[in-house]
Amino acid sequence: MIIRRARKEDYPAFAAIEAEHPGYPAWGVKGFEEEEKNRHAVTLAAEIEGRTAGFVNFWVLRPQVQLNTLAVGRAYLRTGAATALIGKLAEYAAKSLCREIDLEVNERNAAAIALYLARGFEVVGKRPKFYNNTDAAILMRRTLPDKEPR
Numbered sequence: 001m002i003i004r005r006a007r008k009e010d011y012p013a014f015a016a017i018e019a020e021h022p023g024y025p026a027w028g029v030k031g032f033e034e035e036e037k038n039r040h041a042v043t044l045a046a047e048i049e050g051r052t053a054g055f056v057n058f059w060v061l062r063p064q065v066q067l068n069t070l071a072v073g074r075a076y077l078r079t080g081a082a083t084a085l086i087g088k089l090a091e092y093a094a095k096s097l098c099r100e101i102d103l104e105v106n107e108r109n110a111a112a113i114a115l116y117l118a119r120g121f122e123v124v125g126k127r128p129k130f131y132n133n134t135d136a137a138i139l140m141r142r143t144l145p146d147k148e149p150r
């Protein structure tokens with residue numbers, strides 16, 4: 001598996017991955033294209049045996065990194081792709097001298113919550129009725145080591 005910067009050619013595969021997860025908010029090809037105009041945005045792809053297996057998009061808003069969307073294709077679930085994407089994101093965040101990674105996740109998304117807890121995120125808040133005025137958003141944060149000189 002390799003984790004690399006996303007390219008335009010990945011976007012249809014990203015949209016197909018989104019479609020494999022009904023109910024997950026889909027950006028579609030256009031949404032990923034829009035991100036290219038945002039100078040704070042980074043989109044990474046996970047590639048397995050030459051195939052686009054997953055993605056993560058985040059904004060570097062020093063001292064914070066906001067994780068916006070992350071998904072892995074059904075054929076590649078539980079192979080460590082999301083873990084590898086988060087690992088690269090964290091590396092990127094540390095190099096950019098960011099101190100924390102923040103995200104929101106649907107309270108019903110047990111897989112994602114388990115993933116984030118395993119990757120060192122903590123629950124820091126909750127927004128009731130955040131999704132479709134029904135499900136709450138769980139706010140999670142991972143604090144990064146302070147690398148700045150003292």
Ligand SMILES: CC(C)(COP(=O)(O)OP(=O)(O)OC[C@H]1O[C@@H](n2cnc3c(N)ncnc32)[C@H](O)[C@@H]1OP(=O)(O)O)[C@@H](O)C(=O)NCCC(=O)NCCS
Nearest residue numbers: 021070071072077078079080081082083105111112114115
């Ligand atoms: C959540 C998601 C990204 C996880 O991707 P993944 O590549 O399968 O995750 P990994 O293989 O890196 O899993 C790492 C750990 O997360 C946890 N985990 C992942 N999926 C899980 C599941 N379905 N149930 C319970 N724990 C799970 C486990 O602790 C797992 O370690 P293990 O496989 O050794 O038990 C994937 O299920 C997905 O794309 N879901 C739809 C989109 C989504 O909900 N994204 C989250 C946005 S907030």
